[in-house]
Amino acid sequence: MSGALEKSLAILEYLVDHPDGVSLGQIATELNQLRSGCHRTLQELVRFGYVRQTPRGDYALTTRLPAMGLNFIGKSGVVDIAQPVIDRLARSTEELVRLAIVDGERLTLIAKAQGARSGLLYDPDMGIDLRLSCSAAGHAWLMTLPEDLAIGHVSRQGLGTPRNFGPNAPTSVRALLKMLDEHRKRGFSIIQDVYAPGMSSMAAPIQRQGEAATGVLVIAGPSLRLSTAKMNRFGPALLAAANELAATGAASPLLKSANLGTWGNVGDKPPPPARKTVRAAR
The missing domain is CATH 3.30.450.40 (GAF domain)
Known part of the structure; x- marks a missing residue:
């Protein structure tokens, strides 16, 4: 996974838990990203319609991702x-x-x-x-x-x-x-x-x-x-x-x-049925 994509996905996943919006500084600190790089990524996400900036300057998700999920389901x-x-x-x-x-x-x-x-x-x-x-x-x-x-x-x-x-x-x-x-x-x-x-x-x-x-x-x-x-x-x-x-x-x-009940993670074959094994001490 490219660094830019990884940072973008991390921001989107982080914002899911903060519907009221989060400041740039908090996002960069929590995700261990450089403030300047985090700001550039946020601006790109705003440009493509996945993130919006609130009147007080915080960043929050738009309804685009939820709409995609509901449409998919x-x-x-x-x-x-x-x-x-x-x-x-x-x-x-x-x-x-x-x-x-x-x-x-x-x-x-x-x-x-x-x-x-x-x-x-x-x-x-x-x-x-x-x-x-x-x-x-x-x-x-x-x-x-x-x-x-x-x-x-x-x-x-x-x-x-x-x-x-x-x-x-x-x-x-x-x-x-x-x-x-x-x-x-x-x-x-x-x-x-x-x-x-x-x-x-x-x-x-x-x-x-x-x-x-x-x-x-x-x-x-x-x-x-x-x-x-x-x-x-x-x-x-x-x-x-x-x-x-x-x-x-x-x-x-x-x-x-x-x-296997997944999308994007299809394996070659399903795992075998559960079996009991001899357990080592844990």
Whole structure:
């Protein structure tokens, strides 16, 4: 990747988290870029319509990137295929249901349905990349991978800490692998107070037999309402919905097994099914 392109992408990704705008000095400092070079890159991004300058001189994203993303998701057909399934599962569980897509080493939330009509609601931001070690979706995907590949993904992203996530977030690879073993036995993941305090969630991979998982279906809600017993009761419905999406997903490029659920990161072949290995001490 060229230096100019890398700097431009770093700025765009940084501005995603600052919708109100950020000063030139803060951008250059946070991204470890020279102020003069950062200013030139920002001016180019302004010229091409990806960044705007606010009245007080800060820099913020325009709607061009979000519009491109929404257009891409819409034309992929994934929401048209998945939304009826998500809606049905949300109505039957009366909880939030989410669809996450596998993209290389990331899981990105792209669709949702809210089943709860009253009381506490749980609804994280759409479009976020999930922390693999701390999310039910991350666990559901990792449990389908060979152990060394799962460890590699988590190591590169980093373990989430209980201080930043929930008090039950795994603090070591060994602890995470133990949780994944438990998830595999039941066929779907269940976590409580792992992604956030007071939150429960469960997830099942969208995966055709013998192929790589292309997405994950998630049910989430407040722990006061979504207990472990209730999540176990929801298990068959969750698995049935995930299997339905696996069967119909070939109609969307984002859920095609041939593409490994990715765009721009197509591998030669999907990873082999998860297998248990002899573990060295970690």
